Amino acid sequence: MLIILLGPPGAGKGTQAERLVKEFAFAYISTGDILRKAVKEKTILGRKAQDYMDSGQLVPDDLVVDIVKERLQEPDCQKGALLDGFPRTFAQAVALDKMLLMIGTKIDTVVLLEVDESELIDRLTGRRVCSNCGANYHMKFNPPKVRNVCDKCGGDLFQRDDDALETVKERLEVYKKQTEPLIDFYREKDLLSVIDGNKDIEDVFKQIDAVITDIEER
Ligand code: AP5
Ligand code: MG
Ligand code: ZN
Numbered sequence: 001m002l003i004i005l006l007g008p009p010g011a012g013k014g015t016q017a018e019r020l021v022k023e024f025a026f027a028y029i030s031t032g033d034i035l036r037k038a039v040k041e042k043t044i045l046g047r048k049a050q051d052y053m054d055s056g057q058l059v060p061d062d063l064v065v066d067i068v069k070e071r072l073q074e075p076d077c078q079k080g081a082l083l084d085g086f087p088r089t090f091a092q093a094v095a096l097d098k099m100l101l102m103i104g105t106k107i108d109t110v111v112l113l114e115v116d117e118s119e120l121i122d123r124l125t126g127r128r129v130c131s132n133c134g135a136n137y138h139m140k141f142n143p144p145k146v147r148n149v150c151d152k153c154g155g156d157l158f159q160r161d162d163d164a165l166e167t168v169k170e171r172l173e174v175y176k177k178q179t180e181p182l183i184d185f186y187r188e189k190d191l192l193s194v195i196d197g198n199k200d201i202e203d204v205f206k207q208i209d210a211v212i213t214d215i216e217e218r
Pocket of ligand 1: 136204
């Protein structure tokens, strides 16, 4: 099974992915998480990606395509994979189709999380992330039990550099220009499952869970 989570910055892709990988035992592939780790560790990839990420721009296609190509061939992906934040451009979508052809698998569905723009800005500017396990929180909508401490592992929470208001606005523009056209691309292939992402976290999870369960039962 191969599921793509598509949606604007702050739509809840990471939050839902955290739950979905537990429920369905998918391998989790978040290009954003992989890139942030590379930046933190100052690898060659990280040094190439950092300026793009800090300014809210997309990292060049060839870099992310290589990441996903390698990751999809790891053994844990055989039981199914959940892609978060990839593909984000036409070139990436085409490259993904090629990769899947090579490894003999196909996309089961593209889950589109639709959320209003004002809500996205509130979500992103209030987000906190665990520095240890990567779990997502929100100061108002999904607060940890103890302020700035991760419920799951006790790690410290931090604010992502690209969650500053100006960078958030840039990321939303980049999404509209470069990623939104993929909605029609996948709709035309009859692969799109549209989810109302404005609802609370549990409700959104139930909607996605129903879509995936339906595919499994086919
Ligand atoms: P990436 O890490 O993928 O960021 P993004 O797409 O901008 O998405 P976010 O992670 O910001 O949002 P999310 O949808 O995961 O929301 P979350 O669940 O955290 O990419 C970062 C950068 O890396 C890019 O800008 C680019 O430079 C580079 N990059 C990555 N992939 C790339 C690619 N393929 N090509 C090129 N460059 C790439 O939720 C947000 C907040 O809302 C949280 O606080 C959460 O608690 C809260 N929340 C979630 N759901 C709800 C809800 N239902 N109700 C209320 N609050 C909610
Ligand atoms: Mg995310
Ligand atoms: Zn944690």
